Amino acid sequence: xxxxxxxxxRNIIKRFGGIEALRGASFSIAPGEVVALMGDNGxxxxxxxxxxxxxxxxxxxxLLFEGRPVHFDSPKAAQALGMxxxxxxxxxxxxxxxxxxxxxxxxxxxxxxxxxxxxxxKKEMRERTRTALASMQVQLKxxxxxxxxxxxxxxxxxxxxxxxxxADKLVVMDEPTAALGxxxxxxxxxxxxxxxxxxxAVIIISHNVPDVMAVADRVExxxxxxxxxxxxxSEMTTENIVGAITGAIxxxxxx
Amino acid sequence: MIAQTETSFASFGRxxxxxxxxxxxxxxxxxxxxxxxxxxxxxxxxIRNIGMAASILLVMxxxxxxVIVTAGVDLSVGAVLVFSGVIAAKVMAxxxxxxxxxxxxxxxxxxxxxxxxxxxxxxxxxxxxxPALVATLGTMGAxxxxxxxxxxxxxxxxxxxxxxxxxxxxxxGIPMLVIIAAVVTIIGGVWLRSTRFGRHTLAIGSNLxxxxxxxxxxxxxxxxxxxxxxLLAGIAGILSLARYGSTTISGHATDNLSVIAAVVIGxxxxxxxxxxxxxxxxxxxIPASLENGLIMIGLNTFWRDVMVGIVLILAVYLDxxxxxxxx
Numbered sequence: 001x002x003x004x005x006x007x008x009x010r011n012i013i014k015r016f017g018g019i020e021a022l023r024g025a026s027f028s029i030a031p032g033e034v035v036a037l038m039g040d041n042g043x044x045x046x047x048x049x050x051x052x053x054x055x056x057x058x059x060x061x062x063l064l065f066e067g068r069p070v071h072f073d074s075p076k077a078a079q080a081l082g083m084x085x086x087x088x089x090x091x092x093x094x095x096x097x098x099x100x101x102x103x104x105x106x107x108x109x110x111x112x113x114x115x116x117x118x119x120x121x122k123k124e125m126r127e128r129t130r131t132a133l134a135s136m137q138v139q140l141k142x143x144x145x146x147x148x149x150x151x152x153x154x155x156x157x158x159x160x161x162x163x164x165x166x167a168d169k170l171v172v173m174d175e176p177t178a179a180l181g182x183x184x185x186x187x188x189x190x191x192x193x194x195x196x197x198x199x200x201a202v203i204i205i206s207h208n209v210p211d212v213m214a215v216a217d218r219v220e221x222x223x224x225x226x227x228x229x230x231x232x233x234s235e236m237t238t239e240n241i242v243g244a245i246t247g248a249i250x251x252x253x254x255x
Numbered sequence: 256m257i258a259q260t261e262t263s264f265a266s267f268g269r270x271x272x273x274x275x276x277x278x279x280x281x282x283x284x285x286x287x288x289x290x291x292x293x294x295x296x297x298x299x300x301x302i303r304n305i306g307m308a309a310s311i312l313l314v315m316x317x318x319x320x321x322v323i324v325t326a327g328v329d330l331s332v333g334a335v336l337v338f339s340g341v342i343a344a345k346v347m348a349x350x351x352x353x354x355x356x357x358x359x360x361x362x363x364x365x366x367x368x369x370x371x372x373x374x375x376x377x378x379x380x381x382x383x384x385x386p387a388l389v390a391t392l393g394t395m396g397a398x399x400x401x402x403x404x405x406x407x408x409x410x411x412x413x414x415x416x417x418x419x420x421x422x423x424x425x426x427x428g429i430p431m432l433v434i435i436a437a438v439v440t441i442i443g444g445v446w447l448r449s450t451r452f453g454r455h456t457l458a459i460g461s462n463l464x465x466x467x468x469x470x471x472x473x474x475x476x477x478x479x480x481x482x483x484x485x486l487l488a489g490i491a492g493i494l495s496l497a498r499y500g501s502t503t504i505s506g507h508a509t510d511n512l513s514v515i516a517a518v519v520i521g522x523x524x525x526x527x528x529x530x531x532x533x534x535x536x537x538x539x540x541i542p543a544s545l546e547n548g549l550i551m552i553g554l555n556t557f558w559r560d561v562m563v564g565i566v567l568i569l570a571v572y573l574d575x576x577x578x579x580x581x582x
Contacts (some may be wrong), residue, residue: 119449
C-alpha cells in the first residue's frame with residue numbers, strides 16, 4: 001500500500017436516535033484492492049458503507065477520498081466520484097429487461113427533438129449493455145427477457161456489471177453471494193476477480209468466510225460499531241476471522 | 256436446426272399466452288357474431304356504433320393504464336368525468352352558451368378540472384402515503400357530490416358547435432369521437448413504450464424501492480401519472496357532454512370498474528410493471544363488441560356483464576400463472 005488510500009474513514013460516529021451504530025469506526029481501501037468487511041449482525045458494516053457512499057451523513061469523524069477530505073450530502077455526490085453500491089436487494093425492476101435495468105434512472109435519450117421529448121435511445125442502451133456484459137464475461141439466457149426470468153446469479157451479475165459501468169473507482173457489494181447456489185456463487189466470485197482486474201477497488205460485505213478467503217486481498221472485521229481487527233492475505237485464516245467476529249481476537253484497540 | 260424449431264415453437268406459445276391472447280379473444284367474438292348476423296354486425300353503421308360507444312371509455316382507460324402500471328388504481332375517473340363536464344357546462348353557459356369561443360373555454364375548463372383532481376389524487380398517494388384505493392375512493396365521492404352541489408340538476412348547456420362536430424360529427428366518414436380516442440391511444444401508447452417517462456412508470460410499478468435507490472423521482476412521477484389520468488377523465492367529460500348534450504351526472508357510477516376491467520383484460524398487470532396502452536384499446540373493444548353483438552342476436556345485454564366478468568377473471572388468472580412460473 002503506497003500512496004494515499006482510495007477511500008478512508010477515520011473515527012466515524014453515526015447515531016440513529018439514541019443508538020450509536022458506529023462508535024469511532026475506521027476503514028481504508030487502496031486503489032484496485034478487494035477488501036472484505038466482516039462482522040456479526042449489527043456490527044455496523046452496512047451503516048459504515050452507506051455512510052461512506054453518501055446515503056447517511058456521519059455525526060462525527062472524517063472521510064477522505066484519494067487523500068482529500070470529502071463530505072457527501074447525497075449518494076449522487078459519491079457516485080460522481082466513481083463509487084457505486086450493489087445493494088443486497090439488487091435494486092432491479094424484475095419486469096424490465098437487462099438493458100432497462102442497466103440504465104435504470106440514467107436512461108439515454110435520442111438526440112434532437114425526439115430526445116427533448118424524452119424518447120429513449122433503446123438501440124444504443126442495448127448495445128452498451130451487450131458490450132458491458134461481454135467485457136465482464138457475463139452471459140445471459142436472453143438480453144431481452146424480463147430479468148425475473150433469469151437466475152439469481154445472472155441477476156446479481158447484471159447488478160455488478162451495472163455498478164462497474166457507472167463506477168470507475170470503487171464498487172461496494174452487500175452480501176453478493178448470500179442468496180446464491182454453489183455454481184452461481186463461483187460465477188459471481190470470478191466476476192469480482194474481473195472487476196479487480198479492471199482496476200476498480202471492491203468492498204465486499206459478507207458473512208461467508210470461504211468466499212472472502214477466495215477473493216479478498218484483506219479483511220477488516222467490525223464489532224459493536226468499530227473496527228477490531230485487520231488481516232492481510234497471509235493472516236487470513238478461518239480461525240483468525242471467526243475469532244475476530246466473535247470478539248475473541250482483537251488486533252486493534254479503540255482509539 | 257432442431258433448437259431453432261423449438262425456439263420458434265416456444266415463442267409462439269409465449270405469444271399466445273402473452274399479449275396476443277387478448278387479440279385472439281376479440282377476433283373470436285367478432286367471428287362468432289359475424290357468423291350469426293353478418294350483414295348487421297359487420298356493417299359500417301354498426302362498427303361505427305361500437306367505436307362511438309367505446310371511445311369515451313377508451314380515453315379514460317389510457318390514463319388508467321399508466322396508473323395501474325405503477326401498481327396503483329384510480330376509482331375517481333367516472334366522478335371526475337362528471338365533475339369536469341359540470342364545470343365545462345357552467346363555463347360555457349357563462350360565455351353565452353353558443354359558438355366556438357364558448358366551446359373552447361369549456362374544453363379548457365374540463366381539462367383543467369380533471370387535472371386538478373388528478374394532481375390531488377397523486378399528492379394523496381405519493382406524499383400522504385394513502386393507499387390509492389382509499390385516496391381515489393375519497394376523491395370519487397367528493398367529485399360526485401360536488402358535481403350535484405354545483406349543478407343542482409343535469410346541465411344541458413352544450414354549444415351546437417361542439418355537439419355537431421365532436422359529439423356526433425364525422426371526418427372522412429369516421430366519427431370525431433373515434434378519431435380523438437385513437438389519437439389519445441396512440442400518443443399514450445408510444446409515450447408508455449418509448450419515452451423516459453414511460454420507462455420510469457414501468458420501473459416504479461415493477462419495484463418501487465429499486466426505482467428510488469436508482470434516483471427516479473418517485474413522488475413527482477406519481478403525481479404526474481395521476482394528473483394524466485385526471486386530465487384524460489376531464490377530456491372524457493367534455494366528450495361525453497358533446498355527445499349526449501347533458502352532464503349525465505348519475506350515469507357514470509360504474510365507469511371506474513369498466514375502465515379497470517378494460518385495462519386488466521388488455522393484459523396490464525394489477526401488480527404493476529407491465530402493460531400496454533394499445534392492448535387496453537383491445538380490452539375496451541371486447542365489452543363494447545360483446546354488448547353490441549348480444550343485442551343483435553337478441554340476447555339480454557346482462558349476458559355481456561356475465562361474459563365480461565368471466566374474461567376479466569380469466570385475464571387476471573393468466574397473469575398470476577405467468578408470474579408464478581417466472582418467480
